[in-house]
Amino acid sequence: MTYDVIIAGGGPAGLSAAVYLGRFLRRTLVVDAGQGRSAFPQINENYLGFPRGVAARRLRELGRRQAVRFGVAFAEGSITAVRREARSGLFAVESGSGAWQARALILATGVTDIWPAFAGAHRYVGRSLFWCITCDGFRTRGQQVLLIGAADSAVTTACQFLRYTDRLTFLAVDSGCSPGGLRTLREHRIAVVEGAIERVEGARGLVRRVRAGGRWLETDLMFSLLGAVPNTAPAAQLGVLLDDTGYIRIDREQRTNVPCVYAAGDVTGPYAHQVTSAVHEGAMAAQAANYDLYEDFQQE
Ligand SMILES: Cc1cc2nc3c(=O)[nH]c(=O)nc-3n(C[C@H](O)[C@H](O)[C@H](O)COP(=O)(O)OP(=O)(O)OC[C@H]3O[C@@H](n4cnc5c(N)ncnc54)[C@H](O)[C@@H]3O)c2cc1C
Structure with missing residues (x-):
């Protein structure tokens, strides 16, 4: 045909x-x-x-x-x-x-999309794991949000989330962010954790908490800023x-x-x-x- x-x-x-x-x-x-x-x-x-x-x-x-x-x-x-x-x-x-x-x-x-590396990550996509501030920034108003980034471009996006919520944690994975980038985050009162995701707890695609860098992080929403x-x-x-x-x-x-x-x-x-x-x-x-x-x- x-x-x-x-x-x-x-x-x-x-x-x-x-x-x-x-x-x-x-x-x-x-x-x-x-x-x-x-x-x-x-x-x-x-x-x-x-x-x-x-x-x-x-x-x-x-x-x-x-x-x-x-x-x-x-x-x-x-x-x-x-x-x-x-x-x-x-x-x-x-x-x-x-x-x-x-x-x-x-x-x-x-x-x-490059999603963060943890077992079953795809089950969270579109429910409590997103990537795009234009699409889903609005839903973060007042929420506890975990931003996962590996480059300084993610730092810029992280600061833009402050328009919606000040309850932000930036998880710097793969050592990709510069010291200056991490300093910028802290200057904007964004908590910074360095290290890989060790475990994610949640149900039906809705995250409750994430273990990373040796500590548990209470989390309502996750955003992958990995590109x-x-x-x-x-x-x-x-x-x-x-x-x-x-x-x-x-x-x-x-x-x-x-x-x-x-x-x-x-x-x-x-x-x-x-x-x-x-x-x-x-x-x-x-x-x-x-x-x-x-x-x-x-x-x-
Ligand atoms: C979690 C999430 C939330 C989002 N929220 C929003 C939102 O609120 N608002 C908004 O506007 N946008 C949102 N987006 C972005 C939006 O979904 C994309 O911009 C849109 O889907 C792009 O359309 P597309 O047709 O270019 O690509 P896609 O929708 O990705 O479709 C591409 C298709 O091509 C197929 N394909 C790929 N390679 C081949 C091949 N070799 N042969 C045959 N088929 C192939 C794929 O399987 C797929 O079906 C969101 C995305 C995600 C992941």
Whole structure:
């Protein structure tokens, strides 16, 4: 089966692109590994149109149903190989569940967060373990918060949390923070503990206390300030250029350096990792792809 567009990734960016492409009457397939940031149980409180918030997983489910209504097909699985065929100019895409061809590709593969290393950490993500002050700073008002960082960039974010709560402890892991950084934290009356997480106690994803640096820390919420790694394996196979930070380089309309390959969502840059931004970029990528696919459009 040859599609007009294959979308790698079924999070908010990929689903938004899918809805637009379906409505452009483009034969569209979403190949999705079913994980990513939008597959955790968090409630998105800042996405427009949901006064009581919307679960990230629910938003995915709704987006998928919306895309299916416009004729978009879905395949489960991780894309393992992708290349452009010299003779046909088509992209050949393979995953564990199948192989397909397409005239254009949208890469919406997101990022992989670095979560703190303790047994069962994933059970806490989206319930009492977060990473993003823009998304979840608001929920920390008056709470006892443990910030886990390994670099001075985390120190800056830690100080920004003071807007919401002064009950902050910074756990400096992996000796990555400079003495000056740790001094800045103490000057802002943020408690500093150095050492690894030894144990986490809680139930149903809700943390109660954390043992680190040889002491127990009462904790309502944890934030990992350890960063994330963009999922660029398919991009690398196509020769798509990355920027200095390792994210996919795009132009203002989500085009990459490879003709008919577009990128959208968290994978396109280290900032503005939001559902709103992902949905916007997905829609932009779909519009660029649709334009470029018109029969009278000639690629160089
Ligand atoms: C705990 C938590 C709380 C958050 N809270 C908020 C919030 O309140 N508000 C907000 O706006 N944002 C929030 N975010 C961020 C938001 O979830 C992301 O910005 C958003 O999901 C990005 O969408 P995306 O489509 O780019 O990536 P993702 O949602 O990560 O989706 C990427 C998809 O691509 C798939 N994929 C990756 N590689 C491949 C491959 N090789 N082949 C096939 N599929 C692949 C993944 O499995 C995944 O399904 C939160 C994130 C987390 C983790």
